[in-house]
Amino acid sequence: MELADAEPVKAAIRLQGERLHQHEEKFSVIHxxxxxxxxxxxxxxxxxxxxxxxxxxxxxxxxxRLDTGATAPALSDAAAHPQQLAAPPTTAEPLPGSHAVPLPCLAPPDKFSGDSNDCR
Incomplete structure (x- = not known):
């Protein structure tokens, strides 16, 4: 093979070596x-x-606790695990000795017409 023919082959091999090195670096980063x-x-x-x-x-x-019939956790257990305490009830319960008064049943309001002059 002549020297002139070998130069493009060497350049191609050098280019492939550089690409392989770049791929190796990228794979190392990915790894x-x-x-x-x-x-x-x-x-x-x-x-x-x-x-x-x-x-x-x-x-x-x-x-x-349920099997033993216990209804309230012991104070030491409640202090050790504060996140396990029951949340307060979401509905209002009457106080002991008071009478529960039912809320009045109100009709739903009329649909708003979009005119602010209709407001009182």
Whole structure:
């Protein structure tokens, strides 16, 4: 092979080597990103497992209380687990000794016509 014919082949090989090097660098970056994501996933999975275990323990405690007939948690247990206290009732209950007065039944208001002069 003549020297003049070898020059384009050498240039093509050099170009392919540069491209391979660029691809290798990109794959290295991608590989590290995948490793980082795997570590994050492992941490999240451990956190979820811990939360599920805590919830299972709480359910078992509640079931044990229900089986024994206990109606209110002990103060020390409530202090140890404040997030497990029952939420206050959403409906208003009458105070002890008072009489519940039912709310009056009102008809729905007329539909607004869109004219502000109709307002009182």
């Amino acid at each position: 590290q990103a995948v490793r980082d994501l795997a570590e994050q996933q492992h941490g999240l999975q451990a956190s979820v497992n811990t939360q599920i275990s805590d919830m299972a323990e709480a359910v078992h405690r509640v079931l044990a």
